[in-house]
Amino acid sequence: MDKLLLLGDESIAQAAIDAGISGVYAYPGTPSTEIMEYIQNSKEAEELNIFRNWASNEKTAMEAAIGMSYTGKRTICCMKHVGLNVAADPFINSAFTGANGGLIVVTADDPSMHSSQNEQDSRFYGKFAMLPVFEPSNQQEAYDMVFSAFEISEKYKIPVLLRITTRLAHSRSAIVRRKKLPQKDLKLPDDLKQFVLLPAIARKKFKALLSTSKNFFVEAENSPFNQYFDATDKSKGIIACGLAYNYLMENYPDRKLPNPVLKISQYPLPRSLVEKIYNECNEILVLEEGYPIVEELLKGIVSKNKTVYGRLDGTLPRDGELNPRSVSIALGLPQNKVREVPSIVVPRPPSLCPSCPHIDLFLALNDALKSYTPGRVFSDIGCYTLGALPPYNAINSCVDMGASLTMAKGAADAGLFPSVTVIGDSTFTHSGITGLLDAVNDKSSITVIILDNITTAMTGGQPSAGTGKLENICEGIGVEKEHIKIIKPLKKNHEENVKVIKEELEYKGVSIIISRRECVVSLNKRMSEKFKKN
Amino acid sequence: MKKDIILAGVGGQGILSIAAIIGYAAVETGLFLKQAEVHGMSQRGGEVQSHLRLSSSPIASDLIPEGKANLIISIEPMEALRYLPMLAPDGWLITNTEPFINIPNYPEIDKLMDEINNLPYHIALNADKIAKELNATKSVNMVVLGAASPFLDINYEKMENAIRTIFKRKGNEIVDINIAAMKAGRNYTESVIKK
Numbered sequence: 110m111d112k113l114l115l116l117g118d119e120s121i122a123q124a125a126i127d128a129g130i131s132g133v134y135a136y137p138g139t140p141s142t143e144i145m146e147y148i149q150n151s152k153e154a155e156e157l158n159i160f161r162n163w164a165s166n167e168k169t170a171m172e173a174a175i176g177m178s179y180t181g182k183r184t185i186c187c188m189k190h191v192g193l194n195v196a197a198d199p200f201i202n203s204a205f206t207g208a209n210g211g212l213i214v215v216t217a218d219d220p221s222m223h224s225s226q227n228e229q230d231s232r233f234y235g236k237f238a239m240l241p242v243f244e245p246s247n248q249q250e251a252y253d254m255v256f257s258a259f260e261i262s263e264k265y266k267i268p269v270l271l272r273i274t275t276r277l278a279h280s281r282s283a284i285v286r287r288k289k290l291p292q293k294d295l296k297l298p299d300d301l302k303q304f305v306l307l308p309a310i311a312r313k314k315f316k317a318l319l320s321t322s323k324n325f326f327v328e329a330e331n332s333p334f335n336q337y338f339d340a341t342d343k344s345k346g347i348i349a350c351g352l353a354y355n356y357l358m359e360n361y362p363d364r365k366l367p368n369p370v371l372k373i374s375q376y377p378l379p380r381s382l383v384e385k386i387y388n389e390c391n392e393i394l395v396l397e398e399g400y401p402i403v404e405e406l407l408k409g410i411v412s413k414n415k416t417v418y419g420r421l422d423g424t425l426p427r428d429g430e431l432n433p434r435s436v437s438i439a440l441g442l443p444q445n446k447v448r449e450v451p452s453i454v455v456p457r458p459p460s461l462c463p464s465c466p467h468i469d470l471f472l473a474l475n476d477a478l479k480s481y482t483p484g485r486v487f488s489d490i491g492c493y494t495l496g497a498l499p500p501y502n503a504i505n506s507c508v509d510m511g512a513s514l515t516m517a518k519g520a521a522d523a524g525l526f527p528s529v530t531v532i533g534d535s536t537f538t539h540s541g542i543t544g545l546l547d548a549v550n551d552k553s554s555i556t557v558i559i560l561d562n563i564t565t566a567m568t569g570g571q572p573s574a575g576t577g578k579l580e581n582i583c584e585g586i587g588v589e590k591e592h593i594k595i596i597k598p599l600k601k602n603h604e605e606n607v608k609v610i611k612e613e614l615e616y617k618g619v620s621i622i623i624s625r626r627e628c629v630v631s632l633n634k635r636m637s638e639k640f641k642k643n
Numbered sequence: 644m645k646k647d648i649i650l651a652g653v654g655g656q657g658i659l660s661i662a663a664i665i666g667y668a669a670v671e672t673g674l675f676l677k678q679a680e681v682h683g684m685s686q687r688g689g690e691v692q693s694h695l696r697l698s699s700s701p702i703a704s705d706l707i708p709e710g711k712a713n714l715i716i717s718i719e720p721m722e723a724l725r726y727l728p729m730l731a732p733d734g735w736l737i738t739n740t741e742p743f744i745n746i747p748n749y750p751e752i753d754k755l756m757d758e759i760n761n762l763p764y765h766i767a768l769n770a771d772k773i774a775k776e777l778n779a780t781k782s783v784n785m786v787v788l789g790a791a792s793p794f795l796d797i798n799y800e801k802m803e804n805a806i807r808t809i810f811k812r813k814g815n816e817i818v819d820i821n822i823a824a825m826k827a828g829r830n831y832t833e834s835v836i837k838k
Contacts, residue, residue, distance in 0.1 A: 140682060280680065355703045359704035360708075448710075453750040
């Protein structure tokens, strides 16, 4: 079959198309975004009429995916690791309802926080929900696992979690495709109360999950993705999970290891394989990308008091992603001397693009707030978070999607006046609307600036769910019409914009300022496409 | 055959195009490839890098081990130096000398050049100037790629074909400009090495 050169994200996307999905649900978030984008740009997906529009947030995406699974069709739902926090409610409960059509939840974790606010490990969510988890070590495995995950999902009528990390998501390699499977027919669940989690039913469902989950261990024991490689030197055994397996192999150019290795790419932890390596070897080294979940679980499985090395005892760093060198050090291999970065090299942090509308807004906001003590601007997640850096130093918080609005409300409720929210248009529709309703109902005195650049800019310019609707949404929620202002953030409008912001800062109630100007990157892209067409 | 390459630059300078061209030519040659990219926040004018690994046998890690890169190819002089710990003792550094200054504390260019010139194996060329002379100001990255091409052990015609394929949808004019830019970079390195 064809060989394709694909990112890890794209391998999953292509596999999902080839495995016969009828829809994909997602909200953009690095490093997961390219899964949906690949399916959106795929001619095959278009011909197959696969549903592939962005959702407002990860929770709505997850719920829609459960709905598609209800109809018997295959579907995937994709998000970054913190997106699973937003989707946690439907995700955990989906283990109780179970699936009908195959349902895979894909999370892309970001250890080392290349583009994220934390580095949580989604494998914990899989364990928490008691669902099978797949963790590919390379692009081909990622492709193949989508097929296996759908099989397990349908065999046990259960959602399955597929966890990748940044380095796999954004690394390209050749993959071999399989034969394409047809889409499933519409077929509702045999039990039409399967998805009704009334306490009486939920209790039964939980017992059923507890019973079924025993099979997940058996599946993991027999999984082709979990492999035991025996070797003669039993002084140390190595457990390598997902991507860490590659870093281990990198340290042995002939791929011949002196010690036994257990490669783990499917969970729950395959108990008998773990016991085997533990019993046969004098010590254990655990290599895993993310949190030390396997290292911790090991202690509940094994009984003898052998030394286990890993992230908990400092053999590997407790935080950040692994790399060939950190693994090499953990293996106790000799280290080559490397050059140092010359001291004159300075960091080059990301910054707002030249002519970015956020720049003009931050300059106006800073001027408008000059007469107040600093520390009043609650912000959110997007390009505009870069407003925290010099020369703007314009914002004082960034916690999670939508928190700018509700944190400003909490601070206002406590007596901070004025209290300001700065939130992007896509973040506002992701998780800001309900917070605004709280503020309106409580008549909290907050000034909400919605940075409407008419796109989801940070992740590469996806459509924004609220485009063209923001004023109506705010008015519909109950913000007074005369306190919904629209400004255009441009240098020439600076004085006027400062005046509008100042007036609204002094208003005792909820006021909205929509700062609207198209993202310059989107504008340039749109213009060059237009130019190309002509 | 085994080549481990660090591509370096500032977000937007086109290192992913370089990676795509080498990658395409490598796969056409029948080599194994892994290429780790940086997406997301850093692309907003920050430091960006890509690990490109080519080999005649299967590759394990997506990341190059420290001190093992055969080449650093950089579109910006300070960014070239940022990844020095990755470079093998006998590795080559190929860099553009034109600084991209978008931070207030950018170091003195002469001091950066001193560091580069102290390296045993390096090619430093003003790719911006060469591109400008060709009226190809958007192909600075291709000039740098051309300068690195003699070190890649990949058939040069395959590289030209890769440009033709990858830039095809942008039209013949763009294809020709990029091929000319790559050739100019290659000529520079060949003239320097001959000396």
